[in-house]
Amino acid sequence: MFWQFIYNILVVPAMFIGFHGARCCNPKIQEGVKGRKNVFAELTNQLQAARDLKKTVWFHFTSVGEFEQAKPLIEAIYADTRIVLTFFSPSVAPNARSYPYADAAVYLPLDTPRNAERLLRFIEPTLIVFSKFDIWPNLVWKAAKRDIPIVVVAGTLHAESKRLSRFAKPFFRSVHRHIRVHCAISEADAARFQELCSPTHEIIVTGDTRYEQVYRRATAVDPDAEFFHGQATLKRPILIAGSTYAEDEKVLLPAYRLLRERIPKDFPHLILVPHEPTLERIKEIRGHLGRAELAHFCFSELTPGIDLSAMDVLIVDKVGLLAKLYGVADIAFVGGSFRGSVHNVMEPAAMGKPVVFGPTIQNAYEASLLVDRGGAKLVRDARQLADTIAVWLKDDAARAAAGNIGKQLIAENLGAVARTLAHLREYV
DSSP: HHHHIIIIIIIIHHHHHHHHTTTOOOOHHHHHHTTTHHHHHHHHHHTTSSSSOOEEEEESSSSSHHHHHHHHHHHHHGGGEEEEEEESSGGHHHHTTTTTSSSSEEEOOOOHHHHHHHHHHOOOOOOOEEEETTTOHHHHHHHHHHOOEEEEEEOOTTTGGGGGGGTTHHHHHHHHHSSSSSEEEEHHHHHHHHTSSSSSSSSEOOOOOOHHHHHHHHHSSTOOOOOOOTGGGSSSOOOEEEOOOOOHHHHHHHHHHHHHHHHHTTEEEEEEEEEOHHHHHHHHHHHHHHHTTOOEEGGGGGGOOOOTTTTEEEEOOOOHHHHHHHHHHHHHESTTTTTSOOOOOOHHHHTTTTEEEOOOOOOOOHHHHHHHHHHHHOOOOOHHHHHHHHHHHHHHHHHHHHHHHHHHHHHHTTTTHHHHHHHTTTTT
């Protein structure tokens, strides 16, 4: 009760003030606040139209990556289980709402005791599943009072997590002790979860369910399909920069200019895929490329028969193409790691592409595995990035070997879905 009092008196009001205060200067937060205004009305309407089944599983995830981890589990139980999705980030909202295997999908409202009670009363879940680490205390405490089982899937708790700090650990123990099963992605994560649980808690290493999702998508992509006009005229090597932010591009573009100076014959075409291709971001990128005197097109400008041989950079101003683009890459740079957390490194690895990224990878265990085995390189600045790409471009055998290591790593880690489902099926 002490920690519940502290959380609801101090933390929840601080979150409310923080979100509403930040929305004036952050469009993403503004979108999230707006999306939560009519959550319960939306949920009511969606549940009224939902399938009439005896059991309901409520999946919660924070953003796109965690949703990908949940998808193979959702699809495995969908036929005889009603599925309700809640999410935190606006980035995943369109995908979750259009997902064909969901009976309802809404933003998770602020984690107040009242909101948690209302959600449980509306949804009446047989089981609550948290994906990865986005676990909300009031929801856990209220579900525990109703004796609703809670499972964490693809659980991750990195070594530097603040949850393990001296002052935070007692609070998080008051939350995690109500979770029936922690399905962790690795032995190290399981050991860290154990610090927040009693010795009698069920903590199992099941692996990361995203491996199956990524593998399935990678094997479905036709790498020879000409999906953009002018692809056949790209005669130089292709560097794909996937899901980038401005912070990534501040390193990537200087590295690209260094490559132009060092290896003019093998100077690669760069296909740049910003994480959020808004009009403002595209304008910003074009400005940088113009000042650097790099010839460029936007994907939306391509026409049949266009000759791209003299093009340096193609800016992809459309969503949903990255997986296909990785299929034609010689090298993949994955964004996010110069901003805060690396994005999906599994996707290019599953397609046998050597991968390079920046220093912030503590959110992705698979990224450190790739580095340890030699399937990826971690770089800290533009010069290191240019050096890494240049070495791989000059050495076909080294590039192929790195790609094969990544592909093998994905294959070795298949099976997490079946192992995790075994524990979910105990409750549904």
